[in-house]
Amino acid sequence: MVNYGMNLCVLYICGRAIRFENTFGSPVVWWAMNADRGSDRGWFSSVSPGDPETYVGAIADGSANEPADWPSRSIESGVVPDQSSYYELLHAATQATARAQVRRRERTDDQRLIHCIRAMDDTERVANELAERVSAWSSTTDTPVSGIDGARELLSRSPTQTDDAIAAATDERLVSLAEQVVSLDDEATALRETIEKSMPTVAPNLSMLAGPVLGARLIALAGGLEALAKQPSGTIQVLGAEDALFAHLAGRGSSPKHGVIFVHEYVSGTEPSLRGSAARALAGKLAIAARIDHYAGDRRPSLQAELDERIATIQSRGDGDE
């Protein structure tokens, strides 16, 4: 049993590494992936018939450059006596493998993306904070800079020569700090790209309607795709505006019209008096998208057309008044 669990774990990581092009991978994963490439042995070469613990690794972990007459080869190599027992074995193996993969993937895909989006926010926030420090510090030098672009600019300059020992020592630290800023900013960009690449697989419809980053943000706020799929659209509409919502519920202030979905162009690009309607329409479609993503998983391009049409109708109301 212990062995089975270990197997699952390794092959799952390999699967991820391939799909995310090694985004989550480590050198060890790379090695494991490449070690199995180009093998032209059938899946059954590492299988002991009757021992289900060997099935999952055989199917999920293996690969081959090209197909071959695997049924005949398995009989020749003595793995199975005849064709019907080959297919019986293959059926047991594919069922066990796909079941294990489904279980494992469903459990962790959205959680990985939640870490990605939170790490992206963290790196952006820290990069900005440190960039402010670099700006303030650089104003004591001959070449003041500002912001993250300023930190980049500072790195591209050749260091000024000075006889002042203190200035030389502190300038060196300033440059080093600017390097950290740039490196954090690059990491934030890489995290964003990873989210953009992965979201269409994890939540195709949500990603299509909301955009990958906003979609991931909604999943993070809800705590997972399943949790998001179970939220009513009114909750999705105000996710991220909890402070305002609870202030309203406590009798202070008006009810929030939108949470993080404000960043969607359909909300922010709609004139203020109609934003509540636009936010409600968008949240309704996002709720449907999250449910399809969680319970069905296929892509439904018609959702986008329906949303576009609904928003166009709402926005045209404003045009009419003017």
Add this chain to the structure above:
Amino acid sequence: MSDRLPSGVTYRTIEGSDRLVTEGPPVYGEPTSEGWRAWDVRRSKLGAMFERGMDTGLEGGETVLYLGAAAGTTVSHVADFAGPTYAVEFAARPVADLLEVAAERPNLFVLLEDARSPSEYAHVVEPVDVIVQDVATRDQAQVANANRQFLSDDGRLLAVVKARSEDVTADPETVFDRFLDRLEGYSVLETERLDPFHDDHLAVIATPE
């Protein structure tokens, strides 16, 4: 029309109407009669190809590689009349349903893999007589090209091109032409739009060159 149907696929009267049917355990709540299951041609593009009388070349009992099996609506019917049927689907959630379909069909083999990376399943899939392709990704021609290695010399590719998966904004005809242009190593035998059963879908029947 029905002389072009593979053996195991036929028409029967179910609930008062003439329906395309296969024989097997029911899957998605379709009407049945004496073990025959109605094949909903509005939910299945391959079903629509039969309904349209396209010459699929299928006779029954073939070895099939099905790309984009989703929850198994169509592939369940294929497994009813075909031989060993390999069903590739990349999304985890529909595979959960597909596994239940396969549990009752010993000739249906589920692979949770990406149809764009055939080397990940070439160690399992044997050379096949037919590839059925119904994938919802961009660059569907690339998927067909990459999987041609599985097809025997006189085999058939039965592909359905979804215009909206390639490019929602482009004119479907443009998308279809681009698909046919990019198809490599195949000669196209027949194409037909599947409207009104399936809007903006083109069925393509091809064989290796």
